[in-house]
Amino acid sequence: MRPLITRRHTLAGLVVTSLAGTRAARADEPKRLIGVIEEDPPFFNPAVSSGISSFVAGAPCYSALTRLSLDGKIGGDLAESFEISPDGLTYTFKLRPNIVWHDGHAFSAEDVKFSLGQVNSKLHPYHGAMNAIAAFEAPDASTFVLRLKHPQASLISTLGNFSGCILPRHIWEGKDAARDPHNKQPIGTGPFKFVEYVAGDHILYKRNDKYFLPDKSGFDELMFRIIPDPGSRIAALQNGEVDMIYSSAIPATEVARIGKFRGIKLKFTKVQTAGYQAYINMRNAPFSDRRVRQALAHAIDRGFIRSTVFPGLSENMIGPVPPTSPLHNKALVDYALDPAKANALLDEAGFPRKADGSRFELRYVYGANDLPAAKIGDIMSRNLAAVGIKVIARPLDRGAWIQVAFTNNEFDLTSASFSLGPDPDVGIERFYNSNNIFNIVGVNNSKYINPDVDKLFDEQRVQTDFAKRKAIYDRIQEIVWNDIPVFPFCTYTLPGAFNGEVVSGIFDGEASNREDFAFAKPAKA
Numbered sequence: 156m157r158p159l160i161t162r163r164h165t166l167a168g169l170v171v172t173s174l175a176g177t178r179a180a181r182a183d184e185p186k187r188l189i190g191v192i193e194e195d196p197p198f199f200n201p202a203v204s205s206g207i208s209s210f211v212a213g214a215p216c217y218s219a220l221t222r223l224s225l226d227g228k229i230g231g232d233l234a235e236s237f238e239i240s241p242d243g244l245t246y247t248f249k250l251r252p253n254i255v256w257h258d259g260h261a262f263s264a265e266d267v268k269f270s271l272g273q274v275n276s277k278l279h280p281y282h283g284a285m286n287a288i289a290a291f292e293a294p295d296a297s298t299f300v301l302r303l304k305h306p307q308a309s310l311i312s313t314l315g316n317f318s319g320c321i322l323p324r325h326i327w328e329g330k331d332a333a334r335d336p337h338n339k340q341p342i343g344t345g346p347f348k349f350v351e352y353v354a355g356d357h358i359l360y361k362r363n364d365k366y367f368l369p370d371k372s373g374f375d376e377l378m379f380r381i382i383p384d385p386g387s388r389i390a391a392l393q394n395g396e397v398d399m400i401y402s403s404a405i406p407a408t409e410v411a412r413i414g415k416f417r418g419i420k421l422k423f424t425k426v427q428t429a430g431y432q433a434y435i436n437m438r439n440a441p442f443s444d445r446r447v448r449q450a451l452a453h454a455i456d457r458g459f460i461r462s463t464v465f466p467g468l469s470e471n472m473i474g475p476v477p478p479t480s481p482l483h484n485k486a487l488v489d490y491a492l493d494p495a496k497a498n499a500l501l502d503e504a505g506f507p508r509k510a511d512g513s514r515f516e517l518r519y520v521y522g523a524n525d526l527p528a529a530k531i532g533d534i535m536s537r538n539l540a541a542v543g544i545k546v547i548a549r550p551l552d553r554g555a556w557i558q559v560a561f562t563n564n565e566f567d568l569t570s571a572s573f574s575l576g577p578d579p580d581v582g583i584e585r586f587y588n589s590n591n592i593f594n595i596v597g598v599n600n601s602k603y604i605n606p607d608v609d610k611l612f613d614e615q616r617v618q619t620d621f622a623k624r625k626a627i628y629d630r631i632q633e634i635v636w637n638d639i640p641v642f643p644f645c646t647y648t649l650p651g652a653f654n655g656e657v658v659s660g661i662f663d664g665e666a667s668n669r670e671d672f673a674f675a676k677p678a679k680a
Contacts, residue, residue: 185375186677188658190399191388192379193524194553195354200338202270202320205280205574205597207403207668210316214671215360215377216257217320217343218367220248220267220299221311223577223665229311233267233321233344233367234299243306243619248299254367256323257348264293269324271301271314274332280597281318283588284309284580287616305617308624309578316669317577346673347377355381366673373676374658383524389413392652399653401667403429403572406526407465413652421650422662428477431465431527432643433570434560434586434600441515442567446504448639451568452490454497454542455535461645464530469647474632475583477575477646482625484632490639497542514543520559520566523550528570531644562594564602568642573597575646577665579628584612586641587631603640654678 196208201217204210222232231237234248254262272291276282287307292300303310313319326342327335341349344367347360360377380397382388385406391397393416405413414421441447461469470478474487501507506514517539521528529550536546551559560569575582585591589604608631615627635641651667660674661667 186373187376187378188374188399188672188675189378189380189397190401191382191391191397191404192358193381193388193404194383195381196339196358197554197557198338199341199349199352199358200320200322200332201316201318201669202275202322203278203332203338205318207572210669211379211401212358213320213341213343214316214345214669215347216341216345216349217316217322218345218671219314219316219319219321221315221319223312223315223317224663227577227665229315232315233262237311239311243308244303246301246303246310248301250297250299251367252297254344255365256325256344257342257363258323258326260323260325262323262344263296264299265296266324267291267299267321268293269328270322271319274322274327275319278332279318280585280595281313281581283584283591284313284578284616285318306619307580307616308619309580312577313581315665316671317574317666318581345671346372347671350376357381368673370674372672372674373660374672377672377675385409385524385526392416392419392654395654398657399651399661401662401670402649402651403668405649405652407468407647407649408463408526410468410650411466418654418656419652420655421652422667423648423650424665424667428479428575428646428648429572430472430477430575430643430646431469431531431570431572432472432641433568434566435640435642436564436567436569437601437603437640438564439567441504441506444504445638446500447506448642449490450497450500450504450542451539451544451642452639453493453500454544455538455642455644456492457644458492460531460534463534464527465645465647468649469645472643472646474636475587475641475643476579476628476632479646480576480579481621482579482628484629486629487632487636494538494541501542501544508543512543513545516545516547516567518547518549518565518567520549520551520556520569522553522556522571524553525571527572531570557596561596561600564594564600569600570644571596574666580612580616587635588612601640603638605634605638608634 192211194208196212198204198209199212201210201213218233220234221229235251237248239246268291276285284307287303288301289304290302346366348363350359350361352358358379362375435442435448437443473489476483519532532548560566585598589609591599611627611631615624618624651662659678660676
C-alpha cells in the first residue's frame with residue numbers, strides 16, 4: 156500500500172488557491188473528486204451496517220432497488236420500475252437490463268433474492284420492515300417479487316441504499332457476511348469501483364464505465380481522505396485540499412462559518428432527519444428505575460444544548476418520533492427543566508444525597524471524535540452535579556466505544572447521532588422493540604422491554620389506513636415518553652458542503668452521507 160500523495164504532487168500542474176477556489180489540471184490527468192471521511196470504516200458494506208462511515212465508504216460501490224430524492228420521492232435504481240398490488244401484499248420489480256458487477260459477472264434477480272433474503276433482512280439494523288416479507292422470488296432474471304404476510308407501509312422506504320444495498324450472490328453466498336474480507340473489498344454495481352484502502356490515510360475508487368444509469372459521473376476517480384479531527388477537515392475544505400464534506404462530518408457550530416467560505420455551497424435535506432440522543436442503560440440500578448430516568452430528563456438543560464451545540468440547526472424533540480414526521484404525536488408534554496422536580500424524583504426513588512451531597516455516579520461513554528457528544532457531556536456534568544449525580548466521562552476511539560458500550564454494555568449513558576427516518580418503522584422502532592436487543596450499534600441498546608409497546612408496533616404495522624396507524628403510533632409515543640429509555644437531546648439537520656467551483660450534481664439525494672456520486676460533474680466541464 157502506498158501512502159497518500161498530496162493533490163499538489165499527484166496532479167502535476169494543478170493549482171490550489173488558499174481558499175476553495177479555481178483549479179486547473181492538464182487534460183491528460185484523471186479528474187479526481189476528493190472528500191473526507193471521519194474515521195477508518197469498520198465496514199464498506201451498507202447491506203449489513205448502519206454506521207455512517209460504512210455508508211460513506213460503501214455507497215459509491217453499491218446500488219439498491221430504489222433511489223430516494225431530496226424531496227423524498229421514490230424512484231428506480233436497479234429497478235427500472237416497480238408495482239405494488241392493491242392489497243399491499245405483492246411488490247414486483249422490473250430490473251434494468253445489461254447490469255454487470257464490478258468483476259464482470261452478470262447481475263440478475265437471483266442476486267436481489269439472495270441479498271435481501273439472506274443478508275439485509277437478517278443482519279441490517281434497519282431490517283424491521285422486512286420482517287413482513289413472506290417470500291423473496293426471482294421468477295426470471297429481470298423480475299424480482301416480494302410477497303408479504305401483511306401490508307407494510309414502510310417497506311418501500313427501506314429498499315433504497317438506506318438498508319437495501321444489493322450484494323453479489325457469487326461473492327457472498329456461503330460466507331459470514333459480518334466477518335468476510337469483502338466487507339473492505341467491495342464489489343458492487345455502483346458508479347465507482349473500489350481501488351484501494353490505506354488505513355488512516357485514504358480510500359480510492361475509479362469510475363465504473365459500465366454503470367447502468369446514463370449520464371455517468373464526470374470524474375474519473377473518487378477519493379476519501381481519512382481525517383478524524385473536525386478542525387482539520389474544515390481547514391482542508393477551506394484550503395481547497397478537499398472538495399466536499401458530508402453532513403455528519405461537519406461540526407454544527409461550524410456551519411455558518413463554512414457557508415462563508417469562497418465557492419462553498421451548503422445543501423440541506425429534511426427527508427432523513429437525524430436525532431442526537433442517548434441510550435440509558437436499563438440493565439442496572441439506579442437507571443432501571445423510571446423515576447431516575449425521568450429525573451435526568453428534568454435535570455438536563457436541552458434548550459441550552461440546542462442553542463450552543465446545534466445553533467440554529469435543531470428543534471426540540473418531544474417523544475421518540477421527530478416533529479418532521481407525520482406520525483409525530485403533538486399532544487405530548489415535554490419534561491420541563493426543573494431541578495427541584497428532579498431532586499424530588501431521585502429522593503422518591505430511594506437515592507438520597509449522601510453527606511457530601513452526592514447520590515450516585517453516571518458513566519458517560521462516547522466517541523472521542525464526536526464533538527457534540529463531548530460538549531453535551533460538559534453540559535450534563537454541570538446539570539447533573541446540581542442534583543447530586545456525578546458524571547464520569549469516558550471518551551474512547553470508535554472501535555473501543557463500540558466494544559465498551561455496545562458489546563460489553565459497560566455504560567450508564569452513551570450518546571450519538573442516529574437517523575430517525577425515513578419512516579418510524581425503520582428509524583424509530585429499532586430502539587424500542589424488545590425483539591431488537593442485540594450487542595451491536597443502533598438497536599435497542601437500552602434493553603427496554605415493554606410487551607405493550609411490542610404489541611402496538613405489530614398492530615400498526617399492518618395498517619393501511621393512515622389515521623388508524625397514527626392513533627396506534629400516538630399511543631406508542633405516550634408510553635415510551637413516560638418510560639424514557641432513550642433520551643433525545645434534539646432533532647437536527649446538517650447540510651452537506653461542497654466547492655461549487657469544482658463540482659456539481661452531488662448531495663441531491665435524501666442524505667449526503669449516502670451519496671454515491673453517480674451524477675457528480677466537474678463544475679466547469
